[in-house]
Amino acid sequence: LQEEPFVMLAENVLGKPKKFQGFSVDVMDALSKSLGFSYEIFMPADLSYGLPQADGTWSGMIGELLNKRADVAISALTITPERESVVDFTKRYMDYSVGVAARRPADSAGLFALLSPLEPATWACLGLAVGLVGLLVYLLNRVTPRREPRHSPSLPASLWLVYGSFMQQGPELSSSSLSARLVMGVWWLFAFIVVSSYTASLTALLTINRMDPPIRQGD
Structure with a gap:
């Protein structure tokens, strides 16, 4: 799935075909050159990262991996315990955190x-x-x-x-x-x-x- 700056679809410039680029794509390019394999990138049909379904299957990129239609999933994929129980993740290279922004109170140090x-x-x-x-x-x-x-x-x-x-x-x-x-x-x-x-x-x-x-x- 596309998410800057990890996976992006380059614009069609001067008649050149569109191609994927980004940090995760650069990692895959380096691995393919180092290990000597080729790969093809495609988008999942439902355009989702992957969630467990009621029947026990998975949707999105996780489902593509479990159904053996894909060997590797590259995207800004959040590591969760549910996903770790069905697929293997590489070392994470970026952490996200959730915070709340609030107004800073005035300085309490006054004249006295x-x-x-x-x-x-x-x-x-x-x-x-x-x-x-x-x-x-x-x-x-x-x-x-x-x-x-x-x-x-x-x-x-x-x-x-x-x-x-x-x-x-x-x-x-x-x-x-x-x-x-x-x-x-x-x-x-x-x-x-x-x-x-x-x-x-x-x-x-x-x-x-x-x-x-x-x-x-x-x-």
């Missing part, structure tokens, strides 16, 4: 995509925690006896010190109080865990395309 890995309540709690820990560090530095008062960070400096831990930035001024340093050590560990979780979630959000299928149901 950097805030999406955490819930709004989580951001609010983190902001409140920065303020409370910054105030605690400032008070611990104020109430703890120290040898050099000028090295005690102010309240804005304490808040900046606590906030800088989330940015993975070291402080310019260190706390003179041992208790304040202990609090900052625990806070740095907490900030490391939060930043690591946030970075992993943001990376997954920006690199993995979460497809929202536009097809919900089929009627």
Whole structure:
């Protein structure tokens, strides 16, 4: 059967007789030259590939093979278990697959995509925690006896010190109080865990395309 580009019937040009051509015909030509045989191409009477009939016979090209009216069938013939049970196939040289094309959803990364890995309540709690820990560090530095008062960070400096831990930035001024340093050590560990979780979630959000299928149901 004719199916481009496997089997085609060439047009009659300048009085030349029509002839079959195509990829499958080229394969047969190469085999005939290599093995030394000649062949003649004809079309099945019903112009079909071949389907099983109710009486157990086959139609189309498969029927021509089973009835010994043809030795080889060349076409874009699909290999099925039913056909494999009655005829032999060569190695397949082309695979077909069936797919459904759907509209691609819009990109979900918007202006506030950097805030999406955490819930709004989580951001609010983190902001409140920065303020409370910054105030605690400032008070611990104020109430703890120290040898050099000028090295005690102010309240804005304490808040900046606590906030800088989330940015993975070291402080310019260190706390003179041992208790304040202990609090900052625990806070740095907490900030490391939060930043690591946030970075992993943001990376997954920006690199993995979460497809929202536009097809919900089929009627």
